[in-house]
Amino acid sequence: MKRIFNLLLTVFIIFSASSTISTASAAENTVNTNEMMATIEVLSKYPRGHHNEEKELARKFITDTFKKYGLTVTTQTFDTEIFDWEKADKGDNNPFNTYSAVNIVGTLSPNTTEKTKDILIIGAHYDGIKDIQAANDNASGVAVMLELARLLHNVPTDTEIRFIAFDVEEDGLIGSRHYVEQLGADSERVIGMLNFDMLAAKKEKTVKIYSADGQESFLSDLLKSKENYKDIQVREYNSGGTSDHASFHPKAIPNLFFSHPAVHGEYHNENDTIEHISSDMLAYAADAGQVIAREIMSDETPSYQAVARPIIDNTVYPLANTIRIPFGSKKEVEEATGIHFSQVPSDDNVAKYQANIQLFDIEQPLTLTATSNWGWFGPLKVDFHNTDVSFEALTAMLDETFVKSEQENRWNNIYGNSYYIEYDEQENIFTMYIDSYEATAEGYSLVDGELVRMESANAANEIHFYKKDGELIKEEVINKPSNTLPVTEHAKQSWEKVKPLLSTEELAEINFITIGSDGIGGNMLINMANYLSDPTEQVYEPTEDLPEGHGYTIFNYLNGVHLYLDHIDLTNPSGNSYSEKDMSTNVTMARAMKAEIFPYELRQNYDADIKWSDFSKLVVALLVQKADWAPDMTQPSLLEDTSSTLYELGILEGDSETMFAPNDTITREEAAFILHKVYQYMNITDAVIDGQPILYNDDSEISAWARDSVYRMQLTQIMNGMENNLFLPHNNYTLEQAIITLLNLYEKK
Numbered sequence: 213m214k215r216i217f218n219l220l221l222t223v224f225i226i227f228s229a230s231s232t233i234s235t236a237s238a239a240e241n242t243v244n245t246n247e248m249m250a251t252i253e254v255l256s257k258y259p260r261g262h263h264n265e266e267k268e269l270a271r272k273f274i275t276d277t278f279k280k281y282g283l284t285v286t287t288q289t290f291d292t293e294i295f296d297w298e299k300a301d302k303g304d305n306n307p308f309n310t311y312s313a314v315n316i317v318g319t320l321s322p323n324t325t326e327k328t329k330d331i332l333i334i335g336a337h338y339d340g341i342k343d344i345q346a347a348n349d350n351a352s353g354v355a356v357m358l359e360l361a362r363l364l365h366n367v368p369t370d371t372e373i374r375f376i377a378f379d380v381e382e383d384g385l386i387g388s389r390h391y392v393e394q395l396g397a398d399s400e401r402v403i404g405m406l407n408f409d410m411l412a413a414k415k416e417k418t419v420k421i422y423s424a425d426g427q428e429s430f431l432s433d434l435l436k437s438k439e440n441y442k443d444i445q446v447r448e449y450n451s452g453g454t455s456d457h458a459s460f461h462p463k464a465i466p467n468l469f470f471s472h473p474a475v476h477g478e479y480h481n482e483n484d485t486i487e488h489i490s491s492d493m494l495a496y497a498a499d500a501g502q503v504i505a506r507e508i509m510s511d512e513t514p515s516y517q518a519v520a521r522p523i524i525d526n527t528v529y530p531l532a533n534t535i536r537i538p539f540g541s542k543k544e545v546e547e548a549t550g551i552h553f554s555q556v557p558s559d560d561n562v563a564k565y566q567a568n569i570q571l572f573d574i575e576q577p578l579t580l581t582a583t584s585n586w587g588w589f590g591p592l593k594v595d596f597h598n599t600d601v602s603f604e605a606l607t608a609m610l611d612e613t614f615v616k617s618e619q620e621n622r623w624n625n626i627y628g629n630s631y632y633i634e635y636d637e638q639e640n641i642f643t644m645y646i647d648s649y650e651a652t653a654e655g656y657s658l659v660d661g662e663l664v665r666m667e668s669a670n671a672a673n674e675i676h677f678y679k680k681d682g683e684l685i686k687e688e689v690i691n692k693p694s695n696t697l698p699v700t701e702h703a704k705q706s707w708e709k710v711k712p713l714l715s716t717e718e719l720a721e722i723n724f725i726t727i728g729s730d731g732i733g734g735n736m737l738i739n740m741a742n743y744l745s746d747p748t749e750q751v752y753e754p755t756e757d758l759p760e761g762h763g764y765t766i767f768n769y770l771n772g773v774h775l776y777l778d779h780i781d782l783t784n785p786s787g788n789s790y791s792e793k794d795m796s797t798n799v800t801m802a803r804a805m806k807a808e809i810f811p812y813e814l815r816q817n818y819d820a821d822i823k824w825s826d827f828s829k830l831v832v833a834l835l836v837q838k839a840d841w842a843p844d845m846t847q848p849s850l851l852e853d854t855s856s857t858l859y860e861l862g863i864l865e866g867d868s869e870t871m872f873a874p875n876d877t878i879t880r881e882e883a884a885f886i887l888h889k890v891y892q893y894m895n896i897t898d899a900v901i902d903g904q905p906i907l908y909n910d911d912s913e914i915s916a917w918a919r920d921s922v923y924r925m926q927l928t929q930i931m932n933g934m935e936n937n938l939f940l941p942h943n944n945y946t947l948e949q950a951i952i953t954l955l956n957l958y959e960k961k
Contacts, residue, residue: 241363241502241506243363243494243495243498243499243502244359244362245491245492245494245495247355247358247362248355248356248358248359248491248495248498249355249489249491249494251277251351251354251355251358251359252347252351252352252355252486252489253486254273255338255346255351255354255355256345256346256347256351256485256486257345258270258273259340259343259344259346260338260339260340260346261339261340261341261343261344262294262309262311262339262380263342263343264342264343267339270338271316271377274316274338274354274358274377275287275316277358277361278316278318278358278375281318281361281362281365282320282365283318283319283320283361283365283375284318284321285316285317285318285319286317286319287314287315287316287317288314288315288316288317288390288391288394289312289313290312290313290390291310291311291312291313292310292311292313292383292386292390293308293309293310293311294308294310294311294383295308295383296308296309311380313379313380313386313387313390314379315377315378315379315387315388315390315391316338316376316377317374317375317376317377318361318374318375318376319372319374319375320361320364320369320374322369322370322371322372323368323369324368324369324370324511325511326511327370328370328514328515328516328517329401329515329517330370330372330401330403330508330515330516330517330520331371331372331374331398331401331402331403332372332373332374332402332403332404332405332508332509333373333402333404333405333406334357334360334361334373334374334405334406334408334501334505335357335375335376335377335378335388335405335406335407335408335457336350336353336354336356336357336376336377336378336407336408336409337350337353337354337377337378337379337380337381337382337387337388337409337455337456338350338351338354338377338378338379339378339379339380339381339382341382341480341481341484344480344481344482344484345482345484345485345486346484347484347486347488347489348410348411348412348413348475348478348484348489349409349410349474349479349484350381350408350409350410351486352408352410352412352489352493352494353407353408353409353411353470354377354408356408356411356470356494356497356498356501357375357377357408358375359494359498360375360498360501360502360505361375363498363502364502364505364506364509367506367509368510368511369509369510369511370509370511370513371403371508371509372401373509376388376391378391378456381409381455381456385455385456385458385459387456388456388459389459389561391459392459392460392462392463395463399463399557401517402460402463402465402520403465403466403508403515403516403517403520404429404430404431404465404466404467404468404504404516404520405457405460405465405467405468406431406468406470406501406505407455407456407457407468407469407470407471408470408471408497408501409455409456409469409470409471410455410471410472410474411470411471411494411497412490412491412493412494412497413472413475413478413488413489413490413493414488414489414490414493415475415478415488416472416473416475416490416493417490417493418472418493418496419470419471419472419493419496419497420447420470420471420472420473421435421444421445421446421447421469421470421500422446422447422448422449422468422469422471423446423448423466423467423468424448424454424457424458424460424461424467424563424587425448425461425541425542425555425563425587426446426448426541426542426543426587427446427542428446429466429467429468429520430466430516430519430520431466431467431468431504432444432446432468434503434504434507434508435468435500435503435504438503440499441500441503448543448587449469449471449587454586454587455469455471457469458586459561461563462557462558462560462561462563462564463557463558464522464556464557464563466520468504470497470500470501522554522555522556523554524556525552525553525554525567525568526568527552527568528568528569528570528577529549529550529551529552529567529568529569530569530570531551531569531570531571531580533572533613533614533625533627534627535548535549535627536548536627536628536629536731536732536733536734537549537592537646538628539588539589539590539591539647539648540588540589541587541588542565542582542584542587542589545582545589551567551569551580552567553565553566553580553582554566554567558583561585562583562584562585563583564581564582564583564584565581565582565583565584565589566580566581566582567579567580568580569594571594572609572613573609574599576599576600576601578594578595578596578599579594579595580592580593580594581593581594581595591645591646591647592645592646592647593643593644593645593646594643594644594646595643596643596644597643603633603635603640603642606633606642606644607621607633610623610631610633611623613625617630617632617650618652619632621633621634621635624649624650624651624731625649625731626649626729626780626784627731627732627733628648628649628730628732628733628734629646629647629648629731630647630648630649630650631644631645631646632644632645632647633645648730649730649731649734651728651729651730651731651780652728653726653727653728654697654700654703654726654727654728655667655668655669655670655671655691655724655725655726656699656703656724656725656726656727657693657723657724658719658725661711661719663699663703663704663707663725664699665693665694665697665698665699666691666692666693666694666697667691667692667693667694668689668691669726669728670691670767671691671723671724671743671769671770671774672691672767672768672769672770673688673689673690673691673767673768673770674688674689674691674766674767674768675687675688675765675766675768676688676689676763676764676765677763677765677766678761678762678764679759679760679761679763680760680761682760691770700727702727702779702780702783703727703779705783706727706778706779706782706783707725707727707777709783709789709795710738710777710795710799713795713796713799714799721742721773722772722773722774722775723743723770723771723772723773723774724770724772724774724775725774725775725776725777726774726775726777727776727777727779728776728777728779729778729780729781731780732780732781732784732786732788733788734778734781735812735815735816736778737778737781737789737798737801738775738776738777738778738782738789738795738798738799738801738802739775739776739802739805740773740774740776740802740805741774741776741805741806742772742774742806742808743769743770743771743772743773743774744771773806775802782795797948798818800948800951800952801815801818801948801951804954804955804958807837807955807958808833808836808837809830809833809834809951809954809955809958810830811833814829814830814947818946818947818948818951819946819947819948820946820947821877821945821947822877822878822944822945822947822950823875823876823877823878824875824876824877824878825875826947827878827883827945827950828858828864830950830951830954831858831863831886831954832858834890834954834957834958835890835893835894838894838957838958839893839894862889862893863886863889863890864886864889877944878944878945879941879942879943879944879945880931880939880940880941880943880944880945880949881914881915881918881921881922881939881941881942882918882945883931883945883949883950883953884918884921884922884925884931884941885917885918885921885922887921887925887930887953887954887957888920888921888925889921890957891924891925891928891957891960894960896928896957896960896961898960902927905923905924905926905927906926906937908922908933908937908938908939909937909938910938910939910940911939913939913941913942914939914941915941922941925953928956929956930953930956930960931949
């Protein structure tokens with residue numbers, strides 16, 4: 213499994229794994245877990261990192277297995293540059309090694325009277341991390357792929373099946389990307405890709421099914437048509453990584469990915485061993501794979517070419533000037549804009565989506581294009597090449613509609629986006645891009661509670677290193693009060709609104725204030741963060757080997773609390789911090805950010821009902837900060853499934869881990885029950901917890917199992933009632949209420 217980010221706390225919908233386990237004498241269409249476990253045992257003896265000579269033995273094993281099942285075996289060998297962390301740590305100027313990679317392909321050709329031109333790819337990467345067994349990541353996926361070769365090699369097929377063992381997945385999907393790049397005309401023939409990677413850790417209990425963009429396709433429809441799989445849910449893999457199916461996605465090839473989140477303590481280390489492998493999960497993945505493949509292979513089913521490519525939506529969608537376009541997943545952009553994007557094949561390694569839009573007062577529909585790398589949309593592009601709109605006319609529309617930026621050919625929309633034009637004057641060709649809002653930030657310190665403008669908006673002193681005329685130059689820039697820059701009016705207005713809401717202690721802690729904006733309704737409304745640097749920390753200084761004209765900057769952040777204020781949200785009547793209530797709420801949220809108990813991805817829609825999955829994230833974040841529990845933060849897979857973590861800690865209880873569905877909302881009495889559990893886990897000493905509570909007017913509506921917790925949380929002032937002395941036990945718990953109660957817990961000794 214290729215990882216892209218270090219940490220992302222998330223919870224997934226799970227489904228029951230098949231309990232199908234068979235013996236070595238199993239029928240041809242019955243999954244044989246003994247075979248798969250034997251494969252994992254063999255591959256576990258062969259470490260499969262770049263430097264491991266045993267990798268060649270793994271290749272031979274896979275090749276021999278393909279041949280045993282009568283597949284036509286070919287190899288795809290190519291050289292690639294691999295980043296060498298050991299070289300980098302030693303300061304090597306060229307921390308790359310040339311590596312000869314090998315993809316292994318076993319082909320089952322069509323053998324029925326009536327044949328289609330369709331190709332189905334079934335893949336798994338066989339490389340692993342250096343010097344470890346890599347049993348789950350990814351001997352498990354290879355075992356499932358080889359089991360599918362066994363199950364399907366004698367099945368009549370009108371479709372070409374390619375079983376592919378990919379190399380160098382761990383270094384950025386290099387093997388599968390190379391394969392896709394070399395497909396040529398066959399790219400149009402590939403109707404689907406099934407990918408098996410890291411799917412059988414016992415601790416995970418169940419296999420999950422994903423796709424590159426979280427969307428269903430005819431592949432998932434085929435699986436759901438069977439009774440055992442009718443309730444599956446396809447999700448986008450948001451656990452900080454991806455796998456080889458993502459290489460096929462830019463070509464608009466449908467894909468499914470059988471996997472699960474990485475397991476803390478077993479991911480990319482010596483603990484990834486066969487003892488931790490679940491045969492039930494292997495069986496589930498293999499059976500699901502053959503269900504899909506057999507339907508596609510049957511000569512009773514037609515070619516799937518017609519349903520394998522996305523249907524283009526020709527609707528023309530209005531794009532209003534007041535819409536804030538977020539830059540997140542396809543789903544988030546579509547929900548915010550009401551625009552449906554259709555995927556179209558791409559010529560490179562990023563997925564491409566398009567929609568028809570009506571923009572400004574331009575009568576002619578325009579094409580809006582988005583590209584997506586690792587599941588996230590980048591800037592949106594509007595092409596004017598084939599329109600009657602001139603560069604001058606477009607700039608006039610932008611001048612009239614938005615605020616001109618200091619940058620050339622850029623305009624800002626206070627609702628959260630910037631519009632900029634790339635213009636080739638010689639060819640008179642121009643393209644407009646819609647990107648995130650860009651406003652110049654301002655830096656301030658406080659003297660006697662009043663703003664003092666600083667030279668830089670960065671809350672840091674800077675050290676610049678660069679090479680000029682053969683000389684290594686080091687420059688230190690201290691961020692100090694400015695003699696020339698003024699305190700702006702919007703800064704004064706913003707500070708005067710927020711200042712009364714801060715305590716004397718908070719005012720004393722604030723060391724730096726950044727005042728900027730990401731437009732109305734952005735995520736950066738009011739934020740606080742506590743910076744404490746280690747004075748003994750060594751600053752790396754470059755050697756004379758720094759290339760001429762090159763340089764970099766080290767930021768030494770100022771100790772203390774840094775406060776961020778969005779001046780548009782605070783001073784514009786449409787802003788999300790303009791009213792006293794919204795401003796007060798956002799200050800409370802900022803306190804939770806300072807306490808580091810408020811994960812970034814939850815910082816929106818504070819009045820929305822909170823789900824169990826998100827509440828679990830908040831609770832775990834609190835425990836990381838305040839409890840004696842000390843997880844291994846060096847593991848990138850830490851707390852992938854926070855609800856499971858709470859079960860392990862004894863905070864969530866029930867007959868099974870599915871008692872509380874992650875996407876279900878929480879009632880107030882359920883929240884009180886869990887908060888009481890957290891209170892007990894944190895071993896808080898609080899004399900008032902055994903006092904006499906004030907009965908709520910709706911006491912009779914509180915469930916018996918929750919009553920003790922409700923009143924104990926009242927006595928400790930962690931969770932109070934609502935208006936008119938009501939607790940409203942069956943009302944949904946909101947994100948804002950969750951943050952307030954967890955902050956109350958955070959402040960307990």
